[in-house]
Amino acid sequence: MRIDFLTLFPEMCERVLSESILGRARQAGKVEFHCINFRDFSLDKHGHVDDAPYGGGMGMILAPQPIYDCFESLYDPKSEPKPHLIYLSPKGKTFTQSRARELAELDRIVLLCGHYEGVDERLLEEIVDEELSIGDYVLTGGELPALVVADAVCRMLPGVLSDASCFEEESHYSSLLEYPQYTRPPVWRGREVPEILLSGHHANIMRWRREQSLAVTLARRPDLLENAPLSESDKIYLQGLQESAKKEI
Numbered sequence: 001m002r003i004d005f006l007t008l009f010p011e012m013c014e015r016v017l018s019e020s021i022l023g024r025a026r027q028a029g030k031v032e033f034h035c036i037n038f039r040d041f042s043l044d045k046h047g048h049v050d051d052a053p054y055g056g057g058m059g060m061i062l063a064p065q066p067i068y069d070c071f072e073s074l075y076d077p078k079s080e081p082k083p084h085l086i087y088l089s090p091k092g093k094t095f096t097q098s099r100a101r102e103l104a105e106l107d108r109i110v111l112l113c114g115h116y117e118g119v120d121e122r123l124l125e126e127i128v129d130e131e132l133s134i135g136d137y138v139l140t141g142g143e144l145p146a147l148v149v150a151d152a153v154c155r156m157l158p159g160v161l162s163d164a165s166c167f168e169e170e171s172h173y174s175s176l177l178e179y180p181q182y183t184r185p186p187v188w189r190g191r192e193v194p195e196i197l198l199s200g201h202h203a204n205i206m207r208w209r210r211e212q213s214l215a216v217t218l219a220r221r222p223d224l225l226e227n228a229p230l231s232e233s234d235k236i237y238l239q240g241l242q243e244s245a246k247k248e249i
Contacts, residue, residue, distance in 0.1 A: 001106070001157055002032040003150050004083070006070055007113040008049070009143055010035035016147050025160045033150075038070035050116055059117035067112065067123055074110065085129050086149070087112045087119065088142035092131030095149060098175075099132070103149075104156035111149060113142030175228035177221055179212035211237055218242070 005013045013035045017026060025031045042049050043065060050060040075083055084106055093099075103109055112119070112128065124131070134145045154160050182193040196208045214234055217224050218241055225238070 001030075001104070001154070002034070002108040003153070004074055004108075004110040005033070005035045005113060005143075005146055005150075006038050006067060006110060007035060007141075007143055007146070008037060008039055008115055009113075009141070010037050012143050013113075013147060017150070021160065022151060022154055025154055025157070028159070030157055030159050031154050034074075036070055036074075038066045041066045041069040041073070053117065057117070061117055062114060062119045062123075064120040064123035064126070067119065068127065071110065071112075071127055082127075083108045083110045085110045085112060085127055087114065087124060087128045087131045088133070088145040088149070089114060089118070089131045090133050090136075090138050092133040094136075095132045095134050095145075095152070097152070100149070100152040101156050103153045109153070111142075111146040113146050115141045175224045176213045177217045177224070179209040179216065210234070214238055215241060 007013055013033075017023065017033045017035070022031075022033075026033055039047050039049050048063075049066045050062050053059070053061045071085065075081075084103075086109060088111060132145070132149060134148050139145065182197060186193045186198065194208070196204055199205070214237055217228070218238060230238070
């Protein structure tokens with residue numbers, strides 16, 4: 001897979017993309033990253049990429065020309081399909097694990113990192129395929145959200161993690177939050193690891209983890225249960241938790 005970052009701060013992106021799992025995946029050829037500074041495509045003699053908004057208002061708006069020309073340089077429209085372009089924006093649809101899985105099926109994506117008060121709407125209408133947000137808050141620029149998207153997507157790619165189970169049991173993969181995890185020592189500050197995890201009984205451990213995952217999701221993110229693939233035993237267990245909670249009130 002190839003992921004391109006259109007950014008004013010390519011060095012910032014490169015630092016993250018060269019470390020940890022992403023860095024190892026890059027070195028192993030599992031994913032290809034390119035960070036392009038769209039300021040290099042400005043036709044302004046001073047390299048300006050922004051201007052004041054029409055109609056007045058605070059801040060500056062990113063002009064369409066540098067970004068458009070930067071994007072156009074990435075592929076040959078006569079022989080290559082248009083890469084899927086994502087604009088990271090607080091107005092975008094909330095990024096989810098399911099969307100990460102879908103994007104991981106693509107051969108290539110381009111992430112546009114905005115700044116200032118946003119991007120000229122005409123550019124968005126012309127070339128952007130979708131807008132994504134990583135949460136209901138505003139950041140200084142789109143680099144951090146773009147890196148979040150890249151990280152979540154790359155974890156889904158074959159060979160990036162040692163085994164698919166590394167991400168299939170994590171929070172949100174199956175619309176459930178992850179069960180509690182423990183490691184050595186078995187007792188820490190008087191708190192003991194649940195006995196069942198020390199039993200060596202695989203089936204019982206798997207059942208305990210499933211029940212814990214259901215309980216954590218019900219308590220913290222009950223909205224996720226609406227789309228979770230639940231078995232009849234899952235539903236019975238959740239019903240029992242809900243009835244117990246009612247009795248305690």
